[in-house]
Amino acid sequence: xxxxxxxxxxxxxxxxxxxxxxxxxxxxxxxxxxxxxxxxxxxxxxxxxxxxxxxxxxxxxxxxxxxxxxxxxxxxxxxxxxxxxxxxxxxxxxxxxxxxxxxxxxxxxxxxxxxxxxxxxxxxxxxxxxxxxxxxxxxxxxxxxxxxxxxxxxxxxxxxxxxxxxxxxxxxxxxxxxxxxxxxxxxxxxxxxxxxxxxxxxxxxxxxxxxxxxxxxxxxxxxxxxxxxxxxxxxxxxxxxxxxxxxxxxxxx
Ligand code: OAD
Numbered sequence: 001x002x003x004x005x006x007x008x009x010x011x012x013x014x015x016x017x018x019x020x021x022x023x024x025x026x027x028x029x030x031x032x033x034x035x036x037x038x039x040x041x042x043x044x045x046x047x048x049x050x051x052x053x054x055x056x057x058x059x060x061x062x063x064x065x066x067x068x069x070x071x072x073x074x075x076x077x078x079x080x081x082x083x084x085x086x087x088x089x090x091x092x093x094x095x096x097x098x099x100x101x102x103x104x105x106x107x108x109x110x111x112x113x114x115x116x117x118x119x120x121x122x123x124x125x126x127x128x129x130x131x132x133x134x135x136x137x138x139x140x141x142x143x144x145x146x147x148x149x150x151x152x153x154x155x156x157x158x159x160x161x162x163x164x165x166x167x168x169x170x171x172x173x174x175x176x177x178x179x180x181x182x183x184x185x186x187x188x189x190x191x192x193x194x195x196x197x198x199x200x201x202x203x204x205x206x207x208x209x210x211x212x213x214x215x216x217x218x219x220x221x222x223x224x225x226x227x228x229x230x231x232x233x234x235x236x237x238x239x240x241x242x243x244x245x246x247x248x249x250x251x252x253x
Contacts, residue, residue, distance in 0.1 A: 021099045052067065101119060121160050
């Protein structure tokens, strides 16, 4: 990773009127949460066609809960890593307007960010598919699967399954942010799942600088991204924040 690119990112952020971040599973890998794709990814172990579609949740919820219970345990054990904490600091310093996250782990909120658009929902909350009663994930017993509500209905996490629509409000706000930002930080996403993967293109074609941070190149790299910073989000983001804090006088010119 080059220091030049860190300084370039800090300068772009310092000079922008509006900065937004789009984050994906790579952001939480350093918190001990497995990504979906690649080596050790969730989809290597569980085929999403079998385990993650809303039709399966309706007809055979016990099957979906094999995967969901594993995710729930991992999420409830996890804490924000230096990458999350850096984005929280960026918001506190007035540099970051919002985060659009595909992650369902709630770690951006836990790190201290206030303006988080949860594009795929939040696994820390569940609700009953019969009566709609809402329940915290830590109160959902995983002893027998699928877990049930007191009313007898089956519980589900408040996440977006394959085959379900993105919540209207999240989609509208994300598109507005993508269209109106001057800088979009795209962190730890493989760029494979729509419609989230279209947002960097919306930002770029509206004139924004798209800064991609990832441990490996994606289909955005060299096309949608204005430039690519190779490395772990938990290492790159703290360096950008340190540069913004220590060099602020030199970055605005
Ligand atoms: P993926 O698992 O597809 O991609 C994770 C990305 O993070 C990859 O590009 C990795 O190279 C990168 N990565 C891994 N560790 C990293 C680190 N420490 N720092 C930076 N980058 C790192 O995850 P998403 O792109 O978020 O949707 O997946 C998008 C959606 O696909 C998910 O929200 C989920 C899934 O199916 C639903 O379940 C609806």
